[in-house]
Amino acid sequence: MKLLENMAMPWEQVREVPVIYHITGAMTFVNEVPKVIPPVYHAQWASMWLSMRREKRDRRPFKGMRFTPFDDEESPLDYGANILDTEPTEAIQTDLDEEEDAPDLDWFYDHKPLTKKYKATNTDFIDNNFYLFEPKAFFTAKAMNMAIPGGARFEPLHRDAESYDDDWNELNGINKVTFVSRSVPFGDRYVVGTLSIQSSQWTNNQDSGCSTCQELLKDYVLNELHKRKPKPQSKKDLFRQLKNTKFFKTTRLHWAEVGLQFCRQGYNMLNLLIHGKNLNYLHLDCDMNLKPVKTLTTKEQKKNCHVQYRLRNVDALQLADGLQFTFAHVGQLTGMYQYKYKLMKQIRQCKDLKHVIYYCFNTGAVGKDPGVSFWAPGWRVRLFFMRGIIPRLEIYSPDSLKVKTVKEWRKPLQNNVLKGEHAPVFFC
Structure with missing residues (x-):
């Protein structure tokens, strides 16, 4: 989820994220909570909307990305050998006027613009919703x-x-x-x-308030007056505890490199889990699909959207169009609803958002050709789904492992000693 939250925006060529990694390379964690200033963030995406519509209008015909860009049987690319020395194409940025936009030229497309200044100058704001x-x-x-x-x-x-x-x-x-x-x-x-x-x-x-809640308000105020301040407690931070050990180090890596590491590490973990359960008749391909055991074939190397962008196979607008298509067609591309049917709610939301975006984006001279590259709403739906499902997975996974372990413990010991025979029994 942290990887998706810190994904590079369309106006950024490359984004570096702070990570915590195990010295053996077995695990990598993105250690950053993305924070933005709402007015600045809205202005940045508004400029993207204008630039994307203008680019689609001027670029005829528009050639989109090939889907799926993944190959099932080949491991992910090595970042150092294939991507590190390749310069990415230009990002999507609106040409700002030197006179009219002079106050915004230096910071408008930065990663976290004006964050410290915004906190320092707006600490006394009152939320009108709680006036x-x-x-x-x-x-x-x-x-x-x-x-x-x-x-x-x-x-x-x-x-x-x-x-x-x-x-x-x-x-x-x-x-x-x-x-x-x-x-x-x-x-x-x-x-x-x-x-x-x-x-x-x-x-x-x-607003004068609700006239039917006087007693509730009175009780609320009395409770607040008699409430004791909570005792200070030390907040447990997993990443901070990991950093204090000798097995984890911190550094900053490019977002695409961290994504490739996540793909490789997730594949290794699932493969170990399959072999640990003795499911030898199943094969896990590099696209995380379970298939019957078969002979592997050498095909085209696996590249995701951002890797293709870093390899200069597509430009920034094609990347944004591919991301929008991915978020709008997750059910069609992955079949995730087969494992969790409640996911259909998010799939329908993304489809509805897709129709709204297409209706507003393709008006006027832009036309109905391919090239709708505004992916922020679908990305937001996926993030909120991940935030809701991860705590449930954290509860379910240890319980399922515990049930499996208890079942193993409760299996009766097999006694192979026949009647009339005496043989030593060894317990390991």
């Missing part, structure tokens, strides 16, 4: 004895308050419930002395 539904707002209402329209109504928090020289009015009366108008969220801005107040910033969202 007036946050502990600070409710604590302020309870402390000032205010009643939010449609919200909870609290008892006075400080009954024996000190006497002030100021005159009492409708905002600072201690024993008086104040109903706040919709135009003023809290009256604490106009009060000279207040007690136990946590103020909230004003936004344009002036």
